[in-house]
Amino acid sequence: MEQRAGSAVAEPRARAAELCDAALAGDRRALARLLTAVENRSAVAEPALRTLYPRAGGAHVVGITGPPGAGKSTLVAALIGELRSAGRSVAVVAVDPSSPITGGALLGDRVRMQAYADDDGVFIRSMAARGHAGGLASTTGAATAVLDAVGFDLVLVETVGTGQSEVEVAAAADTTVVLEAPEMGDEVQAIKAGLLEVADLVVVNKGDKPGAQRTAAQLRAMLVATGGPAVGASRGDRPRPKRPEVLVTTAATGEGVPELIAALERHRTTLTDAGRENARLARAEAQVWAIVADRLRDRLHEATLRDDTQRTLAEVAAHRLDPYAAADTLLASLAVDDEPDATNRDCT
Amino acid sequence: MPDRPIKVLIAKPGLDGHDRGAKVLARGLRDEGFEVVYTGLRQTPEMIATAALQEDVDVVGLSILSGAHMTLLPRITKLLKERGLEDILVTAGGIIPDDDVPALTQVGVARVFGPGTTIAEVAEYLRANARPRD
Numbered sequence: 001m002e003q004r005a006g007s008a009v010a011e012p013r014a015r016a017a018e019l020c021d022a023a024l025a026g027d028r029r030a031l032a033r034l035l036t037a038v039e040n041r042s043a044v045a046e047p048a049l050r051t052l053y054p055r056a057g058g059a060h061v062v063g064i065t066g067p068p069g070a071g072k073s074t075l076v077a078a079l080i081g082e083l084r085s086a087g088r089s090v091a092v093v094a095v096d097p098s099s100p101i102t103g104g105a106l107l108g109d110r111v112r113m114q115a116y117a118d119d120d121g122v123f124i125r126s127m128a129a130r131g132h133a134g135g136l137a138s139t140t141g142a143a144t145a146v147l148d149a150v151g152f153d154l155v156l157v158e159t160v161g162t163g164q165s166e167v168e169v170a171a172a173a174d175t176t177v178v179l180e181a182p183e184m185g186d187e188v189q190a191i192k193a194g195l196l197e198v199a200d201l202v203v204v205n206k207g208d209k210p211g212a213q214r215t216a217a218q219l220r221a222m223l224v225a226t227g228g229p230a231v232g233a234s235r236g237d238r239p240r241p242k243r244p245e246v247l248v249t250t251a252a253t254g255e256g257v258p259e260l261i262a263a264l265e266r267h268r269t270t271l272t273d274a275g276r277e278n279a280r281l282a283r284a285e286a287q288v289w290a291i292v293a294d295r296l297r298d299r300l301h302e303a304t305l306r307d308d309t310q311r312t313l314a315e316v317a318a319h320r321l322d323p324y325a326a327a328d329t330l331l332a333s334l335a336v337d338d339e340p341d342a343t344n345r346d347c348t
Numbered sequence: 349m350p351d352r353p354i355k356v357l358i359a360k361p362g363l364d365g366h367d368r369g370a371k372v373l374a375r376g377l378r379d380e381g382f383e384v385v386y387t388g389l390r391q392t393p394e395m396i397a398t399a400a401l402q403e404d405v406d407v408v409g410l411s412i413l414s415g416a417h418m419t420l421l422p423r424i425t426k427l428l429k430e431r432g433l434e435d436i437l438v439t440a441g442g443i444i445p446d447d448d449v450p451a452l453t454q455v456g457v458a459r460v461f462g463p464g465t466t467i468a469e470v471a472e473y474l475r476a477n478a479r480p481r482d
Contacts, residue, residue: 029432032404040352103353104378110399111388117395124402128353128383 012043066179068161135166170198376467
């Protein structure tokens, strides 16, 4: 879709190899270009990701989510400062929403992170969600893999301001931090399903505001007392909610940030092999399924099948065919199309 | 989406605190379908060049009302060139006397938008002149 006439796209594979070599050697401009390719799903993206994916997996990927204005960007800036003084390199992917009307976006997360301009150990990239719901862009996972592969110690993924159920970041990160502001709700909010359930760590930010400690105490009472494998460890393999640690920070002053970093580290090291394996399998499944779905869709719109696909969709639109039967029909048409001398693809 | 959005960095170099114009433009370009990275007040030339590189923007828009444009803008275009970013379209706006424009053009500022410029004019110029991308 992105293929245009032009010198740079002439040989996507060669261009990808060139960018990957440069990015792996520390060239930040090449890294930025790779991220653009991934974001735009250009022809360079797939060969580049094929090269880089096997090199990823070394970084600690930390997701940071929470409602708008809770202090996610300020906390990320504070984390960068603290991590840099410990000598660790940090990449940030900060996602902001795209306009559902114009497709435009205002990416404002960098405002809080600009102090690290001359530090080669910090790389910050803003991403527009581009119509993807769930708190991330559809390509955020791939962008994270690129930053992981080029060797950053940590990759911080900041979601769009989230509400109650944008839980996608949990599948993209090793450790998920859910940020709350003081006085955002009572204990009933804390026991609703959704965002808080995917938290490995819950952070009440703006700790200098009245009510911060009480909010933390309420969250602790509700989340720690009721969740977690320790309560019902013998209940077979039914999924159990997590028991997140609850911390208080004041990101603007840095208070509580060293403790948060210690908690992140604890989460990473105490994550059992089985827990880590499950999280990584879930991430792999999400990634691979997304690609499978993309490829199926592409195949169904290829020249040989496009007319059949359109006809089937029109049948559903007219309520002459139900969507399940349509899906079976389309899948069958793929299978038939794969056989070289298939003649009969007429199914209605 | 017919095409990928053009990505613009709106930055305020120098020490003046007048960011209303930059914010209005950032918001306006958002409404025109651009992806706009806004970095806030008091940006050094280094901060701006780093942001342009990491964000891989197509356009850098510099808003300056302090009178320091003859010092700061050439430093920014020089840093962009040093980092291999000479294909980025650099534009400026704010309070910049007409007499200074030729010198700024000389150092690589493609266009200076004065007071009274409409958002639509800026958007149209950027669409016509931003680098084609892979």
